[in-house]
Every structure is written in C-alpha cells, then in structure tokens.
Amino acid sequence: MKLKHNWNKEEIMSIYNRPLMELIFEAATVHREFHNPSEIQISTLLSIKTGGCPEDCSYCGQAARYHTDIKVQALLPTKTVIEHAKRAKENGSSRFCMAAAWREVRDNKDFDRILEMVKEINNMEMEVCCTLGMLTEKQAERLREAGLHAYNHNLDTSENNYNQIITTRNFNHRINTINNVRKAGITVCSGGIIGLGETVEDRISMLTTLANMDTHPESVPINALARVKGTPLENLPKVNNWDMVRMIATARIIMPKSMVRLSAGRIEMSESEQAWCFMSGANSIFSSEDETLLVTPNPSTYKDLKMLNRLGLSPMK
Template identity: 35%
Template structure:
C-alpha cells in the first residue's frame, strides 16, 4: 500500500477520534494489522490525539505490593495466584508505616500517583480500615494522589475508601468477555465490571485496563477497547503479559514491540481523552522502542511492578527528557 495514502488514512482516524466519533471494528482491526513499516505514521497520528488532551506531559505512577501471595484466585497470568508455583514473597497487608514509607519513595521517584495494591479476592473490613488509615495520613502530609487496587469490593467498601481520600480505584477487565473463562474461573468478568462501577458511584475515579498476550484475537482486543470506552474508565493501563514460569501462562510468547505500539495507538484512538498508561511488561515487550510508546500513552509506572522488576526511575526520567516531554506535576 502507498505510504502517503496510508499515512492520510491514519490521520483520518485521528480526526475521527478528535471529533468524538468511534472507530468501526474494521478500522480498529486495520490499526492492529498495519504493516510494521506503517508504525511511525500510525504513532504520529496517535500523537495528534494525545497532544490535544495531554500535550507533552507524562504522568508517573508507582506501585507498592501491599499484600503479596496468599491469593485464593486462579488467574492464569499471576504469580501470586493459588495455582502458581512461582517463588514469590508471601505476606499479609503491610502496616501503616510501611505504606507511608512507600509513599515517600513515590515522591522521590517524581510520581504523582501512589498505587496501593493487595493480592486477594477482595479486602476484609480490617484490611480496608488499615488502608484507609494510611491514606488519611498520606493525604495529610504529601502531595500525592492515591489509587487503591484491593480486589472486588463489597457493599459500602468503595464509599469508605473514597471518604478516606482515595482518588482512584483500579480493577482491570484484563481480557475480553469471551476469553475471560480461559484466564480465571474463581470470579467473573461481570464482577469486575461491577467493582469498577461501584468505584465511580462512590466518587472515585475508575481505572481499568487489560493484559495483552493471553490468547486473545485482534478482534477481541478491539472489543476490549470498546468495553473500556463504554465503561468510561478514566485511566486505562495497557499491560503486556510477562510470562512467569510456574504460572499457567508461563510458556506464552512475549508481545512483539511493533504489536505493542499498534495496541497503544488503537486505545488512544478509541479512548482519546483518557489516561492511557503503558504498564506491566513495557520494558520486556517494547525494549529499545519504549520512547515511541509515549506518542500514544501519556502515563507510565516507575520502578518495580508487583512481582516483576521494572527499570530505574532515572532511566524513565531521562527518556522523558530526551523526548522533549515533561513529567506532569501532581494536581490535587
């Protein structure tokens, strides 16, 4: 296909996104199936959309693994699940001082959002109270936004987190509705949707994303983007599966860098005004092409993930500077 003509078509998708029009399934598939030599004009078109809403700012987030292992769920991608034999640390919910120390570390890494993540089906009332107490102190002493990711929420729990000062609640859809039973059987896709809706109803900003590389088709990836658009998640983390030995998906292939970039462009077109975060697996899938991801995404994690290592925060800071972008200051 002629490069100039194809570049015009990518720009047409950008105009469509900026006008608030949804891509058709065929247009979404065209993005994912674009020839690799079209990736640069594709990313430029995605950048036109990103620039409209976020300019050249990059939001930094940091995760703390607040409760590790000991999870009764059977999620096939996770080293902390009950079906995993991967060697991971196992501990109950960290105390308040440890959570405060993590918040200080987030500040040192220039993160604007501190993500408190706990393995498990959902929090007990005692665990919820522990997190709430830590959040209140963090909010009183540090200019950080707080995101909580504690699993499926029961009646009243979202409201307690919001009252304590949690800004955002994360609960990923992870994969398509059709593919979901092949990834997890101990809870349902609809339970995840319900928790995202609970967080919004309680006044928290909903965060929900996906994991690429778990056997989904390209058409299902497009469906995931539509689902998150319909769910109106404010923040959309795009993870690329890290195949961990000892997990059911431990033998999966790494998502190639070019495919990862096309996925990010797709989500920018379909969720144009939302925070698109290139998340877990970024370093392993994108490798030397990581800087290109920020032409579609406007947010990253700095430091380690839950049970897998990230890269030095200084490297991310340098990458952002070299691109001529800037770290977004926390706006409470």
C-alpha cells in the same frame, strides 16, 4: 474531536489495522489535542499485601495454587507504606498505587488500615490509587471518603476469552466492581493485558467494552504479559512491540481524554521501543526504586528519569 461512547468492533478494528505510520500519526495528533505531549506521569505501584490469593488468574504469580518463587507477605505496616509513598514523591511520582492480593475487600481491620493509608497519602497531595479486588458500593464509598482518587480493576481480556484466563470469577464481576467505583465518585483505572494467547479480536473486544462505558476510564493501563515461572502462561512468547504500539494508539484515539499507561512488560522493552509507545499516546509509566512492579522486574526510577530526559520528556507534576 468529540468523545464517543457507541463504538462498534468493526470501527475499532479498522483503526487498529491502519498502516502503522498512519495510525501513530493520528494517535499523536489526538494526544496533542487533549494532553501535553512532553509530560509523562510517573506512578509508583507498591504491593502492600503479597501472594496467597485464592484466584486462578493464569498470568499471576501471586495465586496460591501456582508454585512460584514469590513469598507470601502479610499487609505491610502503615508506617512502611507511608515511607514508600514519601520516597516515591521525592523521586518524581505524582500517583501512588497500593495493591493487595485479595479476591475481594472484606470489612475488617486490614481494610480499616488501608483507609488510614489512603488518608495519609492523600494529605501528601499525591493521587492515591488502590487495587484490592472486588468491592461493594459501600466499600467504594468508604474509600472515597478517605480520599481515594482512583481504583484499578482491569478487564484483563475480552468477555469471550475471560474464562480461558480466569475461572474463579466471571467478566461481570469485573464490570460490577467498576460500576461500584463509578457510583462512589472515584475515578476508574481499567485496561488489560496482551500476550495471553488472545486473538486480535479479543483485544478489540476489550477496547470496545472500555470505550463504550458511559464515562471512559480516566486511566487505561496497557500491559504486556510479564511471564512468571510456575504460572500456566510462563512459556508464552514475548509480546511484539508493534502490537503494544497498535493497542496504545488505538486506545488513545477512541478514549482521547484518558491517561493511557504503559504498564507491565517494560523491562523487556528497549528505550526506542518505549519511545514509540509515547509517540503513540502513552503518557504514564510505573516506576520504582526497587526495580519491581508488584512482583515482577521493572526499570528503576533512576533509569526512567534518564530515559525521559534523553527523549525530551518530563515528569508530570
């Protein structure tokens, strides 16, 4: 199968709407062509700076304007972050992601400290990923020089639906940051969230944007909305698992080399529902010892390892 970068929405919609068993079979076949189907990469995501964000992302409990129970926390000490990374590696994680609730990266002492964190974790032979908001090409270059492997900057939703979810920046800001990351030679981690009240057409549009990038994102997180009390989207219904399966399978088929990450929302998914996602091409999960994914509940590493064992899957080295 050759990689394709000129998909149109009708083609991707046709894939998404295939009979479910046919869709899953094709996705599983593509997955086996490009990946080891018995391996799942365990990644750890740590909030190194929590809350107080000036953005108005409707789904996010870290936005300062919403009244949630999430406590604002300054940038964690470097020693604390390194200790988290060491324990994550001991628990089977091969990728360590650091998230800061910033609108954008600023050239200050906090950024200098993050560069030091990246250097130390890179020396531990783990993939290091950051998600810090918008950044310039020069800032991306500094992160690469420090040893950053990947930068996460999700599209979240389609360009047409974007201003229904976020008004404090626009869709092109997302694209510009992704381009800066790519120019610096850092791998791209970019996906989206379903369950925001979007249409199927919005989902297809988001996937089309990703699949038509000159280089497909090396990592594509597919998130189900984690509803946070106090945010505008707190009362939306739980995402239907077959919708997650269709998104994952479609992403796998159109971006076959990418790591497709089953991300937020797993706490509300049964083991069998997650198994369908793995069958459909997901080959990474986020796990944690403290049962959180940033600021929302998440299965523990212990439970995840037991699940993988029962399914005959093993952590990717």
